[in-house]
Amino acid sequence: MKNNKLLAGLLPIMMVAGAANAAELYNKDGNKLDFSGQIEGNHYISDDKGEDGDNSFVRFGIRGETQVTEQIIGYGYYQTELTASSSENGGDNGSTTRYAFAGIKFGDAGSFDYGRNDGILYDVGGWTDVLPEFGGDSYQQTDVFMTQRAGNLATYRNKNFFGAVDGLDFAVQYQGRNDSGDRNKSDRNGDGWGMSTTYDLGMGLSVGAAYASSDRTYDQSQDHLGDRADGVSAGIKYDANDLYLAAIYGQTYNMNLYGDDFVANKTQNVELVAQYQFENGLQPSLAWVYSKGKDLGHDIGSKTYNSEELVNYIDVGANYHFNSNFTAKVDYKINMLDSSTFTEKAGISTDDIVSLAVVYQF
Known part of the structure; x- marks a missing residue:
């Protein structure tokens, strides 16, 4: 029973970071070095030929820590x-x-790090990104401002509000420009900043909110949607007694890509997820992921579209944990979008996808 409860609590970390059972390589004189990995054999089944087929991969991670002083x-x-x-x-x-x-932690004063990391909006957006395969994609997009993993991030984090309030965490983040006009060679974002706060209320219940605002690059602003990209999200989750429930709502402005690299002037996003960990290792999962574009305000093909669904699917899946290192999973993405002139012109898939996978992690 204790082992399965541990699996339920560590599952999001195992799936996202692959570091739940990291192998310790070195631990001496205040210096630690851990090695983690995830090897996944994964196959997608879909009428969308761009998705159908092999999706296997391997991930490796290394984490180091050194005790500079007592604090x-x-x-x-x-x-x-x-x-x-x-x-x-x-x-x-x-x-x-x-x-x-890489970064440095100063006791209760918090930590500061810089590099490629999770964007500040993902502090809340990650609460629903725990599905066996899919999920976390209504507004969370890689290398799109601070919605998910991104580069050029400087992050300050504080746990338990300087040690004074248990469960109250906050973070402030700055993102430097990633522009084709400089060494980054891509139009990902201008300078921006964000902040988040989460509060563990006890008994498994937590609430959180996050906000981010950035300049858009010169090339991005040529679509005449605006010079700023903004996003805000709020969420609530329950994680106790082998049950995991989470709900988030977010809005973005001039930030999110859809289809063939179109940009939505505004999106409204909802993600809901429910999971339960049985003692035998089975963990069924049910979720709904939704994003609606508002005031799109630009031509796609020969027509101007203003309000359209960009993401809308129900996800039914399950993990089966043989132990803490080996998992089999199935995930069925039931696409609720209807094929239309808009989805065809924008390049948005309306097909279902089934993922079948086995995972070894350490």
Whole structure:
């Protein structure tokens, strides 16, 4: 029973960071070094040929920590991912850097780090990104401002409000420009900042909110939607007694991409998830993910669209944890979007996807 409760609590970490059962490589004289990994054989089944097929990958991470003084700790984390669907002769193994940051922690005064990390909006957005395969994609997008993983992030975090209020955490984040006009060679974001706060109320119940605002790059602003990109989110979750429930609501402005790299002037987003961990290792999961674009205000094809659903699916899935290192999972993304002129012109898929996978993690 205790082992399964531990699995339920650690599942989001195992799936996202692959570090729940990290192997300790070194621990001496205040210096620690852990190695973690996740090897996943994953196959998608869908009428959408862009999604159907092999989706296997491997992730490796390394986390270091050093005790500088009694109150000061230095730390760093790096994680990479290699895809397994490319041929050996293809010359492209899909190598990506998911995380790469280093920082320093000053006791109850908090921590500061810099590098490639999670954006501040993901402090709340991550609460529903716990599905067996899908989820966390109504407004959370990689390398899109501070909605999910992104680069050039400087983050200050404080736990338990300087040690004075148990469960009350807050964070402030600054993101430097990632612009094709500089060394980054891509139009991802201008300078921006954000903040978040979460409060553990006890008995498994937590609430949270986050906000971020950024300049848009010169090339981004050529769509005449505006010079700023803003996002706000709020959420609530319950995580106790083998039951996990979470709900988030978010709005973004001139921030989110949809279809073939169109930008929504405004989105309204809802994500709901419910999971239960049985003693035998089975963890069923049910979720709804929804995003509606408002005031889109630009032509797609020969027509101007203003209010359209961008994401709308019900997710039914399950994990089966054989133990803390090995999991089998199935996830069925039931796409609720109807095929239309808008989805076809914008390049939005309306097909269902089934994911079947086995995962080994350490």
